[in-house]
Amino acid sequence: MTGVSELNDRTEILAAQRNDDSFSTLWEELEWRGLIHVSTDAEALSNLLEGEPFAYYCGFDPTASSLHLGHLVQLLLMRRIQLRGHRPLGLVGGSTGLIGDPRPTAERVLNSRETVAEWVDSLGRQVSRYLSFEGENAARLVNNLDWTAPLSAIDFLREIGKHFRVGTMIKKDIVAKRLNSDEGISYTEFSYQILQGLDFLELYRQYDCKLQSGGSDQWGNLTSGTELIRKVEGASAHAIGTPLITNADGTKFGKSEGNAIWLNPEMCSPYTFYQFWLNQADADVIDRLKVFTFLSRAEIEDYARQVEAEPFKRAAQKRLALEVTTLVHGAAAAQGAIDASEALFGRGDLAALDESSLRGAVSELAQATGAVGTPVAQLLVDAELVKSLGEARRAIAQGGVYVNNVAVESEDRVLESGDLLHGGIAVLRRGKKTLAGVVAE
Structure with a gap:
């Protein structure tokens, strides 16, 4: 699609989305949909969601160039809350992405600053597709590098680090697992929960942000922010942990x-x-x-x-x-x-089929390459649809082989230029369901 048609398509998709008014509250619907695994005070959260508009956020770290299905759960939760009238903040972690949250088994590979910056832009564009940036509760993209980059190490330790207790930090599930592993955990990844807590504090200060959501495996990081806000600002903030989808x-x-x-x-x-x-x-x-x-x-x-x-x-x-x-x-x-x-x-x-759809479909199939003039029987062997040329010829003789859904009638049939769709792709089929793609050499 062109940029304009894609934008119109996205606008139509967002405009068609609705929360279900058969539920008495949004919280009731979120629970029915299985989106709440753990949370701070459920009653207070339900009341918050039914009350005056407020800001809330979810963070997405650029540890890859694309979001995946786990992130989509968060984006759809954010959208449901936005439809209730509240203001989403999509945080793309320009600073936390330079570190990465602790993995269960080993240290992350640290990506270059240039790579992370490119991924920040890529993820920001993706996040923008699932939220509305118009109206009184328009979404906003934020980058935590904006408030962490100017912060010196001394200021970070004095102003933020002093509020965290090591005994509490090492009890977090992911940290405890790593401490008990052969790999251990570096101070870099150990400090991640402090940085995420700082994010919530800064968003609370700048936008009166009262809620953070994330996967339930991030619960320790989510609550580091609610605790920091309580200690520093004397205020109440909330967190929702969605279940890991299995x-x-x-x-x-x-x-x-x-x-x-x-x-x-x-x-x-x-x-x-x-x-x-x-x-x-x-x-x-x-x-x-x-x-x-x-x-x-x-x-x-x-x-x-x-x-x-x-x-x-x-x-x-x-x-x-x-x-x-x-x-x-x-x-x-x-x-x-x-x-x-x-x-x-x-x-x-x-x-x-358009070329994109055909190539996408063929990419999932077994593959063979061949020039014009290559025997179809040989392509069947190369694609591993049969084990031998003899078996290929028998399959053709029995009427069970197709090129682009057209039955192959001769054992001597070869790949022809007219078989190559979009200049370079053909589809082989044996029987009803066994498929392979042929890519021209």
């Missing part, structure tokens, strides 16, 4: 072989993104609809009945994939992913 079997959601599902389409294509949601298990899909879509309680309960009665139709998964892909990549990209998914399996025209 699948029904207990595995961490959004991870596959250690790789996150990124929100950047260059790192995870809209087709791959769509397929990820489409393949959610029946046991998980309703929880995903609650967290990652703005569908109403009535709509989601209806999908729950459909999952129970007709799971083979996968209606809930299809709606989930459509909603979240549209949210992240836009309506055109979502439709392109649907069209590509249909076309790959012979239910649509591969030639009609």
